[in-house]
Amino acid sequence: MSITTKWIDIKAADGTFGAYLAVPHTGKGPGIVLIQEIFGVNEHIRTVAEQYAADGYVVLVPDLFWRSAPRIELGYDEAGWKRGMELRQAIDVAKAESDVALTVAALKVQPALDGKLAAIGYCFGGLLAYLTAANGLVDAAIAYYGGGIQNQLQRADDIKVPLLMHFGGADSHISMDVVQSIAERFDNNEDVEVHIYPGAEHGFNCSHRSSYHQRAAAEAHGNSLTFLSDNL
Numbered sequence: 001m002s003i004t005t006k007w008i009d010i011k012a013a014d015g016t017f018g019a020y021l022a023v024p025h026t027g028k029g030p031g032i033v034l035i036q037e038i039f040g041v042n043e044h045i046r047t048v049a050e051q052y053a054a055d056g057y058v059v060l061v062p063d064l065f066w067r068s069a070p071r072i073e074l075g076y077d078e079a080g081w082k083r084g085m086e087l088r089q090a091i092d093v094a095k096a097e098s099d100v101a102l103t104v105a106a107l108k109v110q111p112a113l114d115g116k117l118a119a120i121g122y123c124f125g126g127l128l129a130y131l132t133a134a135n136g137l138v139d140a141a142i143a144y145y146g147g148g149i150q151n152q153l154q155r156a157d158d159i160k161v162p163l164l165m166h167f168g169g170a171d172s173h174i175s176m177d178v179v180q181s182i183a184e185r186f187d188n189n190e191d192v193e194v195h196i197y198p199g200a201e202h203g204f205n206c207s208h209r210s211s212y213h214q215r216a217a218a219e220a221h222g223n224s225l226t227f228l229s230d231n232l
Contacts, residue, residue: 017066022053030115035125038084168200
């Protein structure tokens, strides 16, 4: 028996949005709300969801751009990057946080859910995973190269759950000075881990991008699975 996938609908105050659900072959497991990059719930993000489902988790991925570009799937070329940045700049982060909260609530009532919940996000999604932890909605969170976390460090003391952050050592979008400032803010929090992967660029986890770094992606995934096993 293989994993199963489908889209489900989630109702918000101002409409209905889709979320991609991936269920492990066992039919049960702890939960992950997986949060997209600026490129939508595209093939790569769906593959990541399926990977975590294969690892034994029930995964739900909200379409955060539904108000302006529902179900959009962008590539990683110049045109995709430009459109993704337009969507990112236009999105209301507070509404995105609300959509993630609704996704958490939708996952909690899935019959397949058996255990605790984590949030995992990539780039913009990494920031939202961090904020979801700060909002107290999940039992653990993982942020891959979370862009903008350094601008939300006033929320650091709100984080009461284990948090794992992955950064590339050669990230041209998030400097090592920024990573250091984030790490220093959590120096006294033993439940927060910061991992830096030497030579890895922004987006190192995505095999569809030129910045893909196989070793860093493999190490980060292993570290993530260990973290999830320890905390879910």
